[in-house]
Amino acid sequence: MKPAVRDILVLGVIGVCAYGLGLYFDLHEALHAAFERSEGWQADELILAIQISALCGFGYGVMRLKDLHAEVARRGAAEAKAEYLAFHDLLTNLPNRHFVEQRLPTLCRSRRLSSVFLIDLDNFKRVNDVAGHRGGDATLQTIAERLSAVLPLAVIARMGGDEFLLSLPLDRPEEAQTFAETIRETIDRPVSFNGMTLHVTACIGFTTLTATGDIKDAVTSADLAMHEAKRNGPASCCAYTPELRRALAARLATESCLREAVAADRIDVHFQPLVRLTDGGIHGFEALARWRLEDGSSVPPDVFIPIAEEAGLISDLSTHLLRRACKTALAWPSGLILAFNISPLQLVDILLPERILAVLAETGFPAHRLSVEITESGFAADLERALDIIGRLREAGVRIAIDDFGTGYSSLSQLANFPVDKLKIDRQFIANFLTSDKQMKIVRAIVQIGLGLGIATLAEGVETEEEHRRLRALGCQLGQGYLFAAPMPADEVATYLAGLSDPGAP
Known part of the structure; x- marks a missing residue:
């Protein structure tokens, strides 16, 4: 029971009892007779004053009840507003x-x-x-x-x-x-x-x-x-679709395993040769991430790299891979370069140059032998910041290559105004440029852009001798693909180089 209702009932009962006692004992007549007997004491005037005070108090109570009603209304409006704010967005007035x-x-x-x-x-x-x-x-x-x-x-x-x-x-x-x-x-x-x-x-x-x-x-x-x-x-x-939920569960499981693998240094680096198309000599190697699970199965890079990016692991993973790659490349002939891919997400990290240079200083690998490869989409998020990061790396002596050129965001004005060392022609153009006139024109145009700007071009995914021959005839300087060699573990690079007549020739 609410306190207000309880108080009303108690006062009502007391009032009814008092009224009954007054009737039973003829209280009004007894008071009237007492006033007549004590006329000299002015008791009736005292009772009148009490009655007038009671009437004034009643009026004051009515006024306070009106104020209370207004306060209740204001409080109700405030509570309604608070409830509205709790359930709605102030900017759009939509539910939240x-x-x-x-x-x-x-x-x-x-x-x-x-x-x-x-x-x-x-x-x-x-x-x-x-x-x-x-x-x-x-x-x-x-x-x-x-x-x-x-x-x-x-x-x-x-x-x-x-x-x-x-x-x-x-x-x-x-x-x-x-x-x-x-x-x-x-x-x-x-x-x-x-x-x-x-x-x-x-x-x-x-x-x-x-x-x-x-x-x-x-x-x-x-x-x-x-x-x-x-x-x-x-x-x-x-x-x-239900497959999305199953894919999410698998993705979360992969992310958990990837975190453990990065922390335990279990992501390996393989190396694929970059070959000069003119004489077949080795220009360098590209470092490629490989993840082999304990059961012997492998997780493809196009699966775990996006997961690393979404999970915020890409910076730690890249640093770990670059450190291992630099340590391996120190044993190569001094004329060979190390190509290393940078995630587009890392191009918004203003400290990226410091991270890369810290690894170079730690391992003792020369900056001029490192070629950082950046996809064109890396420019899209924040062009000015990306160019600033690339500029600072270039000033430190690091080479810059644009990966998958022709598939993304970069423009000719950026190539003309910014020092780029290499353009990598995406494998999707190389795959059928021998049979597609349009693809051939695209490849020729990219090579001509590189020649005109003094920038080396590298064709990805070269798999046949005919592709090799035609690319060389177009003026493309470098190639990469299974025609030359598949990606190999670090301990096989030395054997591969030993089988070449002049692996370190410029």
């Missing part, structure tokens, strides 16, 4: 993550919501960089308004940052793909801000409750699908 966790399950039942879409904006940092945080906020508000207008039956929530959740009632599960495309097209429309036109794309993962059975599982499943869409590239959509 807490709303999704606490209230969306109930809404799904009452409004028959049967699908979940998770939306993550692509490279939203660029919008903040170009238009400032006010421009970024305006873009998020515009996207929220557009989604609400295009899909009025949907529950739309901002999960945080540049991530949104959308839940819709669907008549048929196969409609989810159509709605995903509608959402993507709505977000793709340009946003105007202070005279600027901002373009935003999004990756979308989606699922239906028929596929998961529970809204919380649906949110988790849509998140898996969204991350798969991001791996597929910007502006991608992906539907949840």
Whole structure:
């Protein structure tokens, strides 16, 4: 029982008892007779004063009750506002993550919501960089308004940052793909801000409750699908399938093993020769990561390198591999170079040059014999920082090569204005350039660019003598591939070099 109700009942009982006793003992008549007997004492005036005070007190109590009512109303409004803030995003006025966790399950039942879409904006940092945080906020508000207008039956929530959740009632599960495309097209429309036109794309993962059975599982499943869409590239959509969950479990298991392998120094370095096409001499070797499990099976680099990047292990892994490669390369003839790949993610690490130079100082390997290979996509995240990092490495004497040239981001102006030592022609161009006129023209153009700028070109994936002959005729200086040798463990490099007539010739 509430204290207020209890107090009212107690006072009511006391009042009824007092009234009954007054009637039983004729209290009013007895008081009147007592006043007449004591007229000289002015007792009646005293009782009148008490009655007037009681009336004034009653009036004061009524006024305080009005104030209490107003205070209760203000407190109710404050609590309602606090509850709104707890369940909504202040920027977009959309429901927030807490709303999704606490209230969306109930809404799904009452409004028959049967699908979940998770939306993550692509490279939203660029919008903040170009238009400032006010421009970024305006873009998020515009996207929220557009989604609400295009899909009025949907529950739309901002999960945080540049991530949104959308839940819709669907008549048929196969409609989810159509709605995903509608959402993507709505977000793709340009946003105007202070005279600027901002373009935003999004990756979308989606699922239906028929596929998961529970809204919380649906949110988790849509998140898996969204991350798969991001791996597929910007502006991608992906539907949840049970294989994604199994792939995630396998990925987490691989990541755990990879952490142990990096900590225990169990990632090996193999070396593949870089050959001069003119005379067949050895220019150097490229260091390649290899991971062999305890059961004898191997994990391909294109599997564990992306996992290392996502898990934040790539810096430690690269440092470990570079140290081992430099120690091995010290035993080679002094004319041979060591080529080493750098992950695009490392080009945003401002301390990368210091890390590389520290390994060179530790191992005693000369900087001029190290060639750092950077893929073109490494320039995309932060061009100015990437160029600064490359410039500092170049000043220290380290050679720079652009890997997989022609497949990514670099431009001719960057090649002309920045010291690059080597262009590596991606194997996808070499694979069929003998039978494809377009591929042949691309390879010829890259070689001519290198010749015109005084930059060496290296063809990856050379596997036949005819490819070797045609590349040499085009003017390509270097080659790499199984025609010359497969990647080999460090202890086999010495044997390989011993079988050459002049392995260290320049």
